[in-house]
């Protein structure tokens with residue numbers, strides 16, 4: 001390790017000196033450092049439409065930079081920083097990541113642009129670590145102060161990025177703290193553009209981090225939350241009860257899926273009347289008191305809550321299907337599609353390929369006989385939203401603002417397999433949509 005005095009001498013400019021003051025509360029081991037060099041970084045630029053990838057290289061050449069406009073755009077700043085949460089269990093890390101984002105956005109000066117960053121080892125499962133890349137257009141002392149304060153309080157990994165005065169290369173400095181509390185640069189590497197990996201890094205992070213493929217996986221997340229979110233206990237108890245549920249009956253089970261305001265509530269109500277069926281929904285009514293609470297949590301916890309909701313609804317479906325057809329407003333497709341679409345940044349093309357494991361059905365979750373996906377044009381959906389009024393969830397507000405996200409959710413709905421969705425154009429009048437879905441049910445299900 002290079003002690004801080006030498007670093008101060010080594011880093012000549014005022015900014016570089018300030019960078020020395022930034023602290024990182026967790027020492028990095030040699031093993032960490034060796035692995036560090038294998039990692040690649042993806043930063044979301046361009047309003048989240050495409051990531052810019054960079055790698056580390058001890059022996060770079062200026063040629064590596066030439067013609068890479070996206071890379072140049074990323075480093076078109078006076079200085080750069082990257083931060084990610086580096087310690088704690090997965091629940092603590094997920095919550096600290098959200099806190100970090102809020103703090104950065106609210107406290108950094110206006111000269112800073114906070115971008116989403118993931119660092120990862122290409123094609124290595126569970127190697128994705130989420131963090132932030134900060135572009136500061138000015139050499140602002142306030143940025144240093146905010147970060148310094150943060151790092152003194154929490155366990156973050158901090159890197160600074162800058163270019164020596166007479167140098168054309170950008171360098172990444174990895175900071176650590178010695179056993180005596182001295183700040184030190186433990187690694188210096190040049191950053192270079194790198195090729196787009198075959199698999200979008202987020203894809204390797206989906207399974208059992210935001211989409212859960214068994215009761216146990218989702219259950220364990222909430223179990224780990226009990227101390228910090230006491231409400232988890234009630235949710236777990238409700239979920240445990242559904243395990244002892246009866247086997248499903250012989251009446252058909254029909255799920256209705258779609259973006260908000262595509263007409264799910266309208267259709268499920270009229271279907272249950274027409275078929276004299278039971279009307280259920282996921283998340284089930286018994287979880288309503290805790291939904292707002294879990295909606296405020298990071299994706300790991302929030303998605304585990306919805307996943308458990310599906311198992312509770314499955315228990316209700318099993319019971320009701322012994323007596324009548326069962327119609328369900330949202331189920332597994334919603335849980336998986338929203339989670340996948342949120343996790344994968346940018347365009348629908350970035351979604352995992354059709355054959356990906358992320359689209360598989362959880363083997364222990366009751367399968368419906370038919371899943372109907374309602375689609376309407378963006379303009380019609382907007383019209384219906386406005387006509388309906390009322391409160392919007394945070395995610396629905398984001399949906400409205402984010403056309404890309406909406407496209408991704410709908411595309412993810414369509415990619416989920418076994419059972420796949422039957423896509424219905426829900427643009428026509430209510431009676432027409434009902435007629436068409438009834439026809440589909442007659443063809444596909446035994447009534």
Ligand SMILES: Nc1ncnc2c1ncn2[C@@H]1O[C@H](COP(=O)(O)OP(=O)(O)O)[C@@H](O)[C@H]1O
Pocket residue numbers: 258259260261262263264265266267384385387388426427428429430431433
């Ligand atoms: N086929 C349709 N044509 C026109 N308006 C519709 C149709 N289906 C639903 N609506 C209206 O659109 C709004 C959203 O429908 P809703 O059933 O609440 O959607 P969701 O449950 O998918 O959010 C409601 O005001 C509803 O009356």
Ligand SMILES: Nc1ccn([C@H]2C[C@H](O)[C@@H](COP(=O)(O)OP(=O)(O)O)O2)c(=O)n1
Pocket residue numbers: 259260261264282283306307309310330331332334335336338393395396
């Ligand atoms: N079974 C379900 C149902 C909803 N969700 C999540 C997915 C989205 O984040 C929201 C959408 O739910 P919301 O209540 O806003 O949708 P509706 O108003 O019922 O159309 O909930 C889920 O993950 N799993």
